[in-house]
Amino acid sequence: MERIESVKNPKVKQWKKLHTKKEREATGTFIIEGFHLVEEALKKKEQIRDIIVSEEVNLPATWNLDQVNMKLVTKDVMKAISDTETPQGVAAICEMQIPKSTESWTKILLVDSVQDPGNLGTIIRTADAAGVDGVVLGEGTVDHYNSKVIRSSQGSLFHLPIIKGDLLSWIDQQNENGTPVYGTSLQNGVSYKEISPSAQFCLLIGNEGSGVDEGLLQKTTKNLYIPIYGEAESLNVAIATGILLYHLHG
């Protein structure tokens, strides 16, 4: 097993750069950290380029590491490539997966300009739980390979196909297919409770502050709101997504 001691090693420098979107896009790879995430990634071994282990760490005996590239590193190297304060001592470099086809998707989540990484990660985790087939991220949405997104997705990034796409074309295409597209809006909408669950739907959620783009909302089948019974001005976007996806699933 290769052993890397110096934080100046070119590999270490490149791994650190994976905390930038630019390097991730240039290489088609991203970095994950921690036992839970690496274990999730190991379920589809071919996506893993390297597992990086700090030398003081013992990996679980249950992990099948046949044919996986392993790199042993010092605690200092691990600290240098980590973006957490107390690294767990295990990381991996993974290849981005592009879904072969999106045609079989019947439950789709469209995400317009969600900017908080924690929100996007929680939305991905929630979409996974709610049986969504695929997620489309429009321009202006935070990169889903951002390490905070990956962390709050709790591994669901590895379960659910996620692509970047033009939301307007996606809505047009669903309209042609006859799949209902539900936008979310505080104005001019109908209460989500008036909508019946269906096997096929597309839900469109938007930015934390400004909501879904007005141009997109004009193309949807219907726009939904969640009633506010108390004095809160609004719901967090991930919470709203959870309520709507579980309602639409039926």
Added chain:
Amino acid sequence: MERIESVKNPKVKQWKKLHTKKEREATGTFIIEGFHLVEEALKKKEQIRDIIVSEEVNLPATWNLDQVNMKLVTKDVMKAISDTETPQGVAAICEMQIPKSTESWTKILLVDSVQDPGNLGTIIRTADAAGVDGVVLGEGTVDHYNSKVIRSSQGSLFHLPIIKGDLLSWIDQQNENGTPVYGTSLQNGVSYKEISPSAQFCLLIGNEGSGVDEGLLQKTTKNLYIPIYGEAESLNVAIATGILLYHLHG
């Protein structure tokens, strides 16, 4: 208006200490920051001890500040008492409010050992939106006057009565009243979809990792789970709370 220039001023030292639970409990006060939160607090002026303004900041002309104690401070003093990286330049010292009576509460949320401040804040905001009358925090739950909790509650802390209490006694009391108490549990529960909405209910949610305490779950009317349709292991506790509260509200 009193003007404070030195970070060594005893008032400044005391305000800084309000970022600790100990000082908050000793004084019965807490500190909030930012325009939105101070504006929410101003809706019930009598709870405000002081509004603290950085001298380079202009307050909105719409704020009615009659009979409010104002302190003008330097940018450095504001930075010293703030726990955000880029302070907005306005803060307030507020008095904790204890609800006079809890007898009229018909929709109650019981919180067992939720530990992440962001989760608790989002739960409070969601409970507010969903029309909950009051929230009871059991032992082991993060202090709701923690500044991260306040920030993610988005002001709902000022709308909704929140108390600390013994959850076992609360459950016993609801059982005596005939109010259904719904625990949340991945094991031995019924799907929440089998439960009809009702005007009166008590929902019990639990810790991010270990869920609701087993002893409490044995005292409930029923324990609910949210079906997982995909591969996610679980839902975030705030997301689960949103789905359940909106379902139970009907």
